[in-house]
Amino acid sequence: MRQFTETEALSGIVCEALGAGVHVVGVDRLRGGSKKGVYRVHVDGPRAASVIVYSWAGVENFWPGAEGIDAAHPFAPASGLIPFLAAQRRLDLLGVRVPAVLLADDGRRRYPADVAVVEDVAGGTLEALLDTDPARAAGALSELAAMLDVMHQQHSQQYGRVDVLERGDKASGVSCEQLVLERALGDLAEAAERDSRIGSVAAPLHDRLQELAARVSPRREHGLIHGELGPDHVLVDASGHLVLIDIEGLMFFDVEWEHVFLRLRFGEQYPALSRPGLDPARLDLFMLAMRLSLVAGPLRLLDGDFPHRTPMLGIAEHNAKEALALLPLS
CATH class of the missing domain: 3.30.200.20 (Phosphorylase Kinase; domain 1)
Known part of the structure; x- marks a missing residue:
């Protein structure tokens, strides 16, 4: 205990x-x-x-x-x-x-x-505001979009977490897309062992990841992203302005990685945060990779004694279905 x-x-x-x-x-x-x-x-x-x-x-x-x-x-x-x-x-x-x-x-x-x-930012979360006051939430989403614009327009030729780059270290790997592919292949292998539906189509999912990665062109600049920005990681202060939390993963990376997560977490409100100029090839690869991560990660967490088990199982279940839906029809 x-x-x-x-x-x-x-x-x-x-x-x-x-x-x-x-x-x-x-x-x-x-x-x-x-x-x-x-x-x-x-x-x-x-x-x-x-x-x-x-x-x-x-x-x-x-x-x-x-x-x-x-x-x-x-x-x-x-x-x-x-x-x-x-x-x-x-x-x-x-x-x-x-x-x-x-x-x-x-x-x-x-x-x-x-x-x-x-x-202590006492105004609650943006997630709660989206449920209780859609009119105020619309303004908050506009403010969040502006904050993200400021972040994503910060550029670096290097990618990696801010603390890693600050101390002069170099992040692992050769490119963002290669890191995403490697992680996705690992998540696929792990998810296939834990979820029979993923396991039954592991080979087609593996091939699909490789196919999507092959479509991605090299890139030299990366934007500053939060990395896990859902509406539960945005607080609303007493003046109605937004405050970002759970920021430890702040890094320079492909901004499409952020936008895929935003699309998953904000759902029908995502268009307020979407921006032109995103690379569709990266979005396709990153979306499948993110879905597989959200199957393997929650199930891995439940190997231990994490107390809130039902929501984690729900996340894994939902994302397994969505990952399967990303396979092309045969």
């Missing part, structure tokens, strides 16, 4: 972040995270009524061990204080709103893991 952090453990780091006269009066562990713990800490005192604490303790990570994975690989698990701070700095410099960092600590003086205390 996992033992998550408690009020007493968080009090020291929160009081250090907010200053004298602050007392922690309650802690809620927020649902949804699979790589880090996210806690809303309620305080009594002259400062904010609540803050958010990110904890990168090992017990908070539900994913199976990732031994042997190159940490500089663009698809390596993006988690930790260093990638978080690198992404926060880059987006803040661009004027893309992210939670303000009140304290970041990797010294483990007051808390036994890397930790960050950030502002």
Whole structure:
């Protein structure tokens, strides 16, 4: 049984972040995270009524061990204080709103893991707004599209996570499309073992991936992408403006990878975020690759003790059907 952090453990780091006269009066562990713990800490005192604490303790990570994975690989698990701070700095410099960092600590003086205390953006998620107030959500989608324009128009000849490039390292691989193909072939092999429907057409799916990859032309510039931007990773602040969260995977990559994920997660609202000039060959390859990833990944997560099992099974089930639908009719 996992033992998550408690009020007493968080009090020291929160009081250090907010200053004298602050007392922690309650802690809620927020649902949804699979790589880090996210806690809303309620305080009594002259400062904010609540803050958010990110904890990168090992017990908070539900994913199976990732031994042997190159940490500089663009698809390596993006988690930790260093990638978080690198992404926060880059987006803040661009004027893309992210939670303000009140304290970041990797010294483990007051808390036994890397930790960050950030502002609590109290307006809920864009996902909730899409359900409850479509009129306001339409304006929010326009704002999100503008934020994405700013990000995607940042160019680099190198691809890779921001923290990797900042420290002067080079990401693995020879091209974005080759990395996507290699990952997709691995996901296909894994999904074929776990899902009989995928297994029954593994060879045609393998051939289709190779065929789609062969259509992609080389590219020299890459845009800045969030990498996992669904409406649940966009908060709405008290003024109605948007704030991006779960930013650790921020990287330079083909922007089509972002747009495929946006299309899946935003569904019928995606046209508000779509942009001209996207490469259709990349979109075709990346869509099949993404579908296979969303079969293999959730099933891999469920090898462990991740508590929210039904939604993960639903994601795998849905994406298995969609992957099969991408095979050409014989």
